[in-house]
Amino acid sequence: MMREQTDILISGAGIAGLVAAAALSAQGYRVVIVDPSPPAQTAEAEGSDLRSTAFLQPSRELFERLGLWNTLAPHATPLRALRVIDTWGWPPQERGRRQFDPRDLNAENFGWNLANWRCRAVLSDHIATTPGIDLRLGVGFADMLRRDAGVRVTLSDGSRIEARLVIGADGRNSPVARAAGIGAQVRRYGQKALALVACHSLPHDEVSTEIYNSGGAFTTVPLPDHEGSPASAIVWMNDGARAHALAGMEDAAFAQEMTLRSCGVLGAMHPVSPRRLWPVVTRTADALTGKRTALVAEAAHVLPPIGAQGLNTSLHDVGALIAALSDDPGAPDGLARYEASRARDIAGRARVIDLFNRVCQSDMAAVQSLRLAGLRGVHDLAPLRRGVMRAGMGPAQNT
Ligand SMILES: Cc1cc2nc3c(=O)[nH]c(=O)nc-3n(C[C@H](O)[C@H](O)[C@H](O)COP(=O)(O)OP(=O)(O)OC[C@H]3O[C@@H](n4cnc5c(N)ncnc54)[C@H](O)[C@@H]3O)c2cc1C
Numbered sequence: 001m002m003r004e005q006t007d008i009l010i011s012g013a014g015i016a017g018l019v020a021a022a023a024l025s026a027q028g029y030r031v032v033i034v035d036p037s038p039p040a041q042t043a044e045a046e047g048s049d050l051r052s053t054a055f056l057q058p059s060r061e062l063f064e065r066l067g068l069w070n071t072l073a074p075h076a077t078p079l080r081a082l083r084v085i086d087t088w089g090w091p092p093q094e095r096g097r098r099q100f101d102p103r104d105l106n107a108e109n110f111g112w113n114l115a116n117w118r119c120r121a122v123l124s125d126h127i128a129t130t131p132g133i134d135l136r137l138g139v140g141f142a143d144m145l146r147r148d149a150g151v152r153v154t155l156s157d158g159s160r161i162e163a164r165l166v167i168g169a170d171g172r173n174s175p176v177a178r179a180a181g182i183g184a185q186v187r188r189y190g191q192k193a194l195a196l197v198a199c200h201s202l203p204h205d206e207v208s209t210e211i212y213n214s215g216g217a218f219t220t221v222p223l224p225d226h227e228g229s230p231a232s233a234i235v236w237m238n239d240g241a242r243a244h245a246l247a248g249m250e251d252a253a254f255a256q257e258m259t260l261r262s263c264g265v266l267g268a269m270h271p272v273s274p275r276r277l278w279p280v281v282t283r284t285a286d287a288l289t290g291k292r293t294a295l296v297a298e299a300a301h302v303l304p305p306i307g308a309q310g311l312n313t314s315l316h317d318v319g320a321l322i323a324a325l326s327d328d329p330g331a332p333d334g335l336a337r338y339e340a341s342r343a344r345d346i347a348g349r350a351r352v353i354d355l356f357n358r359v360c361q362s363d364m365a366a367v368q369s370l371r372l373a374g375l376r377g378v379h380d381l382a383p384l385r386r387g388v389m390r391a392g393m394g395p396a397q398n399t
Contacts, residue, residue: 003152003160003161003162004159004160004161004162005161005162005163006030006031006032006134006161006162006163007024007029007030007031007163007164007165007329008024008029008030008031008032008163008164008165008166008167008329009031009032009033009034009141009151009153009161009163009165009166009167010024010031010032010033010034010166010167010169011034011035011140011141011166011167011168011169011170011174011175011176012033012034012035012141012168012169012170012171012174012176012297012299013033013034013035013039013120013124013127013135013137013169014035014120014169014170014171014297014298015053015116015119015120015123015311015314016169016296016297016298016311016314016315016317016318017033017035017167017169017170017296017297018033018120018123018124018127019062019063019066019068019123019315019318020167020169020296020318020321021033021127021130021133021135022066022067022068022123022126022127022130022133023062023066023318023319023322024322024325024329025130025131025132025133026065026066027322027325028132029132029325029329030132030134031132031133031134032133032134032136032161032163033127033133033134033135033136034136034137034139034140034141034155035136035137035139035140035170036137036138036139036140036156037137038124038137038138039117039120039121039124039137040117040120040121041121042117043115043117043118043197043273044273044274045117048117049116049117049120050115050116050117050195050196050197050233050273050274050275050276051116051195051233051235051276051278051305052113052114052115052116052221052223052233053113053114053116053119053310053311053312054079054110054111054112054113054208054221054312055076055111055112055113055114055311055312055315056110056111056312057107057109057110057111058312058315058316059111059311059312059315060111060112062315062318062319068123068126071122071123071126072114072119072122072123073112075114075115075118075119075122075224076112076113076114077112077113077114077206077222077223077224078108078109078111078112078113078206078222079102079109079110079111079112079113079206079207079208079221079222080102080108080109080110080205080206080207081099081100081101081102081110081206081207081208082099082100082110082207082208082209082210083097083098083099083100083207083208083209083210083265084097084098084099084100084209084210084211084212085097085209085210085211085212085263085265086212087211087212087213087263088213089213090213090260091260091261092211092213092260092261092263094263099207109206110208111312113208113221113222113223113233115197115223115233124137136155139155139156139157139159140155140156140170140175141153141155141156141166141168141170141175141176141179142154142155142156142175143179144166144176144179144180144293146166146180146290146291146292146293147292148291149164150162150163150164150292150330151163151164151165151166151292151293151330153166163292163330164292164328164329164330165292165293165294165325165329165330166292166293166294166330167293167294167295167296167321168180168293168294168295168296168299168300169295169296169297169299170299171297171298171299172281172283172298172299172302174285174295174298174299176293176295176299177285177295177299180290180291180293181290182285182286182287182290182293182295183285183286184283184284184285184286185283185284185286186281186282186283187281187282187283187354188279188280188281189280189281189304189357189358189361190239190240191215191216191237191238191239191240191243191279191280191304191357191361192237192238192239192240192243192244192277192278192279192280193216193235193236193237193243193277193278193279193280193304193305194234194235194236194237194238194243194246194247194275194276194277194278195233195234195235195275195276195277195278196233196234196236196271196273196274196275196276197223197226197231197232197233197234197271197272197273198220198231198232198234198258198269198270198271198272198273199226199227199229199230199231199269199270199272200229200230200231200232200262200266200267200268200269200270201230201266201267201268201269202230202265202266202267203230204220204222204230204232204266206222207222208220208221208222209262209265209266210306211261211262211263211265212360213261214361214362215237215238215239215242215361216236216237216238216280216357216360216361217235217237217306217360218234218235218236218237218261218262219234219235219236219305219306220232220233220234220262220265220266221233221234221235226272227272230266231272232266234258235305236258236261237280237304237305237360237361239361243277244277246275247275247277251270251271254271254275255268255269255270255271258270258271278305280304280305280357281302281304282302282303282304282350282353282354282357283301283302284300284301284346284347284350285299285300285301287339288300288317288338288339288342288343288346289335289336289338289339291332292330292335293330293335294321294335294338296314296317296318296321297311297314297317297318298310298314300314300317300342300346301313301314301346301349301350303349303350303353304353304354304357306353306356306357306360307353307356313345313346313349316342316345317342317346320338320341320342321338323337323341324337324338324341325338
């Protein structure tokens, strides 16, 4: 019996896997993409990803080239500025603030913010009807047998597919990385990020705000109004015990703590979604490729949620992979090109964000003063300010 065949099998239909499927099929490859968890259709649904992603300009350019932007745009809120506030003590006392403006880089916006659950649902609907892509939800990657010329993949329902390349886009505990024997370096901080949606009495004016205090950053990212009230996605980093205490608080007490922590920049705040806790780690895979295998996104790198780097870095992986592959998508030379083009950028970003997170988390007075001096220095020296903003946006997409 002829076994089912495809050019590329993608394990993981999260945002990164879905974008990879669209980009690879646009290059003419036949793609099968599998995921055991179908996308949530509402914020309240079980397992719904309440994080949001601030897609930076290069990610939008990738979406436009793939014809995905028009579908996503109605759900996106532009980010017209980034405000950074440094604070001290509890309740937090402001010590300094600076605003970063994308017009410094001749751009109208830094990016566009989209709720992850919505983004995944919209992309998944689009991919389900794209010719050349076979999206299978409810079934996952189970194992693989790799030979020089191809890979025999076994799925969780026992079915088998022959592929020329297997892409692991299956998240921070990537089953593909495990099956390929690719390990990872992990740094833990004893920190957790609380992700939720909150409404507030003052408008966000399409400005994202990061407020630093010991324990980590408190970040608000603009969303469309929620039932007529201004709303933002909140990422609130804390040491583990405090994060668990906040996650378990009743709504009124939590609202009070959140309003204090936000220094009132958005007025009175209250939660309008469940609160989800995410461990904060830096995790970098020991390799991005193996025989007939490539890792992208969180399967390859997990970063603390600072500066909208995680998923944006993942989309750079997708762009680089497309540019590197040849007619035989799993051939060693293409995979070597992919590894070479991404390894340095990923390691560099992981180093900078790790250092930044440790400085932000520290409650030592000297380190906190360094943080304030750093903010002033970066903002007030125009060439440095532009350089840091440009580096944060990442390399231009090259598909
Ligand atoms: C609190 C927080 C806020 C963040 N904010 C931002 C931000 O503003 N900007 C930004 O760029 N990044 C941000 N990030 C990072 C970003 O959210 C993640 O990088 C991104 O969501 C991960 O996407 P992914 O597709 O790699 O993984 P996931 O979304 O985890 O997707 C992996 C998929 O693989 C599937 N899977 C698992 N097992 C299997 C299997 N056996 N077979 C097949 N599929 C499988 C899962 O079901 C899942 O759907 C944030 C992270 C955190 C923690």
